[in-house]
Amino acid sequence: xxxxxVLAKVTEIARDVFDDEELELTDExxxxxxxxxxxxxxxxxxxxxxxxxxxxxxMKEVQALGNVGELVNVILSRIS
Amino acid sequence: MSFTSLEFIFIFLPxxxxxxxxxxxxxxxxxxxxxxxxxxxxxxxxxxxxxxxGIVVNYVVGLLLSVKYKASFIRxxxxxxxxxxxxxxxxxxxxxxxxxxxxxxxxxxxLSFFTFRTVSYCLDVYWxxxxxxxxxxEVALYISFFPQISMGxxxxxxxLIKEMRERSFDAGxxxxxxxxxxxxxxxxxxxxxxxxxxxxxxxGMEPSExxxxxxxxGLIAFLVQLYFDFMGYTDIAIGLGRLFGFHLxxxxxxxxxxxxxxxxxxxWHMTLGAWVRSYIYIPIFRACQGKKFKKLTCYLLxxxxxxxxxxxxxxxxxxxxxxxxxYYFLIAGERIVxxxxxxxxxxxxLGKASKTLPSTxxxxxxxxxxxFFGQLLFKCESMGQYGGYLKSLFGLAGNALTQxxxxxxxxxxxxxxAVGIICSFPVVPYILDKLKAGGKERxxxxxxxxxxxxxxxxxxxxxxxxxYRSFVYFQF
Numbered sequence: 357x358x359x360x361x362v363l364a365k366v367t368e369i370a371r372d373v374f375d376d377e378e379l380e381l382t383d384e385x386x387x388x389x390x391x392x393x394x395x396x397x398x399x400x401x402x403x404x405x406x407x408x409x410x411x412x413x414x415m416k417e418v419q420a421l422g423n424v425g426e427l428v429n430v431i432l433s434r435i436s
Numbered sequence: 437m438s439f440t441s442l443e444f445i446f447i448f449l450p451x452x453x454x455x456x457x458x459x460x461x462x463x464x465x466x467x468x469x470x471x472x473x474x475x476x477x478x479x480x481x482x483x484x485x486x487x488x489x490g491i492v493v494n495y496v497v498g499l500l501l502s503v504k505y506k507a508s509f510i511r512x513x514x515x516x517x518x519x520x521x522x523x524x525x526x527x528x529x530x531x532x533x534x535x536x537x538x539x540x541x542x543x544x545x546x547l548s549f550f551t552f553r554t555v556s557y558c559l560d561v562y563w564x565x566x567x568x569x570x571x572x573x574e575v576a577l578y579i580s581f582f583p584q585i586s587m588g589x590x591x592x593x594x595x596l597i598k599e600m601r602e603r604s605f606d607a608g609x610x611x612x613x614x615x616x617x618x619x620x621x622x623x624x625x626x627x628x629x630x631x632x633x634x635x636x637x638x639x640g641m642e643p644s645e646x647x648x649x650x651x652x653x654g655l656i657a658f659l660v661q662l663y664f665d666f667m668g669y670t671d672i673a674i675g676l677g678r679l680f681g682f683h684l685x686x687x688x689x690x691x692x693x694x695x696x697x698x699x700x701x702x703x704w705h706m707t708l709g710a711w712v713r714s715y716i717y718i719p720i721f722r723a724c725q726g727k728k729f730k731k732l733t734c735y736l737l738x739x740x741x742x743x744x745x746x747x748x749x750x751x752x753x754x755x756x757x758x759x760x761x762x763y764y765f766l767i768a769g770e771r772i773v774x775x776x777x778x779x780x781x782x783x784x785x786l787g788k789a790s791k792t793l794p795s796t797x798x799x800x801x802x803x804x805x806x807x808f809f810g811q812l813l814f815k816c817e818s819m820g821q822y823g824g825y826l827k828s829l830f831g832l833a834g835n836a837l838t839q840x841x842x843x844x845x846x847x848x849x850x851x852x853x854a855v856g857i858i859c860s861f862p863v864v865p866y867i868l869d870k871l872k873a874g875g876k877e878r879x880x881x882x883x884x885x886x887x888x889x890x891x892x893x894x895x896x897x898x899x900x901x902x903x904y905r906s907f908v909y910f911q912f
Contacts, residue, residue: 375778375782375788395713395717395718396731396735396771399718399721399722399725399734400731403725414563414564415563415565415719415722416563416564416565418718418722419563419565419714420565420594
């Protein structure tokens with residue numbers, strides 16, 4: 357899967373989690389940029405991504421990823 | 437040694453600052469560690485071994501956690517034992533306090549707060565969020581850093597270690613630090629402490645002696661005192677950090693201006709909130725997700741874990757169980773209502789709900805009422821006293837509507853009460869923004885030093901003449 361495909365899939369999941377059909381994510385997007393990205397929705401997002409890509413995040417990845425780009429990098433490293 | 441004591445302001449701090457900046461950069465952390473241990477020894481000489489033992493144990497635990505073992509159970513076992521050790525000591529003292537009374541047993545200085553930091557260190561190393569620290573002086577300074585040791589704010593290991601290794605002198609930061617210290621002294625000495633005589637008298641009365649008006653005055657004064665006492669301490673701690681080049685995290689963001697109990701706890705004692713979120717809420721939530729529980733079930737279980745911990749941390753006994761459950765049910769209720777509303781709007785094909793003026797006012801009124809009754813429970817020593825106070829508030833204790841003490845203390849405390857209530861809401865930042873937008877920055881720059889100067893003089897006058905009052909959260 358290419359990087360763009362992963363980002364598109366993550367965006368699709370995020371639109372559902374944050375209940376915002378117009379949400380656009382980029383590598384630079386951080387939680388503060390998205391309305392409703394709090395600890396609860398963050399954990400839901402991570403869980404939905406785990407189910408979609410059949411991966412398991414480590415605790416440091418759940419807690420310390422800086423932006424969407426870093427999240428995509430972790431997903432790519434797991435599925436490749 | 438309290439931050440508001442004269443020996444701290446006029447002896448410890450100036451000597452510490454002079455020594456710090458006289459030492460070459462590479463020795464400054466060692467100097468701060470020595471200063472922190474002297475600060476602690478001055479306040480807790482007999483039980484200092486608990487802190488020293490905590491440093492040694494957690495340093496060794498960190499080293500043990502960094503080893504790759506063949507048997508997979510060893511690392512989790514080391515972690516569990518270290519958490520049991522750290523919280524074991526804390527809850528042993530909490531148990532003694534509950535059994536023998538807070539007047540007979542005191543908590544060793546800062547025990548709660550350095551326990552949060554030791555557990556943060558162990559878990560961050562366990563989760564590989566940071567490599568283990570092999571430098572014992574850095575671990576010791578993280579655990580014992582004197583601006584934070586007594587009452588926080590609680591820094592996460594991963595955050596403080598970065599500045600411990602790389603920070604530089606910045607004049608702007610230094611002056612910002614002085615301003616925060618002055619603000620903290622003013623909030624504690626001139627606002628919070630001024631209200632104590634009225635609060636002590638009010639809460640010491642029998643329900644039938646306390647008139648309705650005095651009961652409300654006492655409760656409002658307590659809410660202001662609790663906030664300004666803790667915020668004042670935090671301002672001083674953050675200011676002290678700045679003097680030495682550290683940027684400690686903020687602890688408050690106008691919690692009384694929140695529009696839900698969930699928001700209130702996201703803006704009150706924020707570093708404790710972040711700590712429980714990282715080390716209790718997220719692990720429980722993730723474990724529930726692993727068991728394929730529904731999102732709401734995970735939320736309710738993780739929040740219950742957080743609130744049982746919060747209750748146990750604040751104290752042992754029936755009252756604190758009620759306190760935890762009170763806030764837990766309000767927060768859980770808010771989540772259930774929000775989820776249902778969201779689902780209904782989605783079903784009807786409606787977008788996000790927009791806020792109307794009545795709904796905004798209603799939300800703020802609900803929060804204030806919820807906090808009135810919740811924090812009253814926090815203040816009362818028993819459920820019996822709580823029940824009695826509630827009766828006084830609504831005139832159900834055979835009490836009068838008003839009494840002489842109400843007008844006396846209202847007149848005496850008008851200034852701290854008024855300033856306290858106004859500054860509990862983001863009025864000052866709003867005015868400053870308006871002035872800046874109106875091109876009045878020059879006026880602010882001229883007036884600010886005068887205002888801070890007056891605040892400092894008044895605060896010092898109170899420090900010289902007032903009765904020493906400990907910070908409320910010292911007992912936790």
